[in-house]
Amino acid sequence: MAVSRDQIIALAIRHLNGDPTASMAQIAEATGVSRATLHRYFTGREELLVVLGSRALDGWERVQRQAAIEEAAASADPERITTALHELLAGLVDDVQEHGFALTEHVMTKLPGLQERADELEGREIAFYLAAQRAGVLRSDLPVRWISNTVYGLLVAVRESLRRGDVARRDIERTLLDTFLRGTA
Amino acid sequence: MAVSRDQIIALAIRHLNGDPTASMAQIAEATGVSRATLHRYFTGREELLVVLGSRALDGWERVQRQAAIEEAAASADPERITTALHELLAGLVDDVQEHGFALTEHVMTKLPGLQERADELEGREIAFYLAAQRAGVLRSDLPVRWISNTVYGLLVAVRESLRRGDVARRDIERTLLDTFLRGTA
DNA sequence: TTCGTTTGAGACAATTCTGTTTCAAACGAT
DNA sequence: ATCGTTTGAAACAGAATTGTCTCAAACGAA
Secondary structure, X not given: OOOOHHXXXXXXXXXXXXXOOOOHHHHHHHHOOOHHHHHHHOOOHHXXXXXXXXXXXXXXXXXXXXXXXXXXXXXXXXXXXHHHHHHHHHHHHXXXXXXXXXXXXXXXXXXXXXXXXXXXXXXXXXXXXXXXXXXXXXXXXXXXXXXXHHHHHHHHHHHHHHHHOOOOHHHHHXXXXXXHHXXXX | OOOOHHHHHHHHXXXXXXXXXXXXXXXXXXXXXXXXXXXXXXXXXXXXXXXXXXXXXXXXXXXXXXXXXXXXXXXXXXXXXXXXXXXXXXXXXHHHXXXXXXXXXXXXXXXXXXXXXHHHHHHHHHHHHHHHHHOOOOOOOOOHHHHHHHHHHHHHHHHHHHHHOOOOHHHHHHHHHHHHHHOOO
C-alpha cells in the first residue's frame, strides 16, 4: 500500500484544518489517493468525518489522562491541581494544533456518537474545574461552565494566533496560562 | 410587499445563526418568502452572504464608534480608556447575539471585500488595545494581537455560554469583563 | 372596479457532490 | 517471472443546490 489508512487519516485531518468543508475529491487529492480508494477505506463521507472526529476526541482524552485531572481532582491538593491544570492547558495547545478543525466546526457535533463522547469529556473537565474552585486554585465566583467555555474560547484564540503568526509557538503556552489565570489587566 | 428586504436580511441572519450552512431554499422558507423572490432581492447566494456579512461588520463598527475607542485612545487617559473598554466589550456582547454566525464561519472571510473591512476594524481595535497598554490599563507584556484574539475567543465563549444557558444574559457582560481583566485564578 | 406591479409555485437546465462499478495497470510476495 | 491483490482513471446514476424563467394569482393604488 502506498498510503496507509492511518496516513490518510492524518493527512485528511491536516487538510481539513485548512479547509473544513473540503469535498471527498479534495480530501482524496490532499491525501495522495484516488477517490475510489478513499471510498474503499471509508464507507462514505460521514464515516470518514466520524473517524476524524473520534481521533480529535482521542487526543482530547489523552490530554486529560496525561494531565491526570481526575486523580488531581480527587486529591483536592491545590498544588497537584495546579500542576494538572498547567499540563492540561499545555496539552490542549498541542492538540489544537493537530485537531483544530474540530474546534469550531458545528458539523462534527451532529455526527452520531461524537456529541455524546464530547459531552462526557467536557463533563470530566468540568468536574476538574470544580475541584480547582474548591481547592482555591480557580475563582469560585465564576460559573464552572463559564470557565470551561473560557478555555474553549481561548483555544480558539490560540489557534488563530498561531495561524496568523501573532504569537510564537514557544510562547503560546505561557501566554495562554498567564491570560487564563491572571487576565489582561 | 409582504416582507421587506430589511426584514429578509434580519430573518436570514437570525436563521443563519442557528444553521450557518442553510441553503437558499431554507433561507427562503425561514424568511417567509419564496425562492424566486429571494433571487429577486439578491443576485445570488454570494451577494446575500456579502450583504449579511456587511451587516455584521456594520454592527461591529457601530460598537467601536459608540464606545469611542479612537477618541479614548487619542486621549491616553486611563479612565477614558477603561470606560471605552467596558463599553466596547458590552457592545460586542450585544452584537455577538445578533451576528454570532459571522464569528466563526470561515466562509464569510472569503467573500470579496469583507476580509479587507474586517481587517480594518480589527486594526482600529488593536490600536485601541495598544493605547490601553501604554496607559497601563492592559498588561504590556502580552502581544497586542494576542489580546485582540483573546477578545475574539472570549466572544466565542460568550456565544456558547448563552446558547447553552450556562450563564444568564444579565450576568454575561460582567462575567466577560471580569474574566478578561482579572482571569480565573 | 381596474390596471399595473409583485408574488408564489412550478418547471427547467446546469453544476456539484456522493457513492458505485468496471477494467486495465501497477504492485508485491514467492 | 508469476499470480493474487491493490490501485487509479473513468464512467455512471442519483441527489442536492443554484439560478432562470413562465404564468397565474394576489395585491395595491387610483
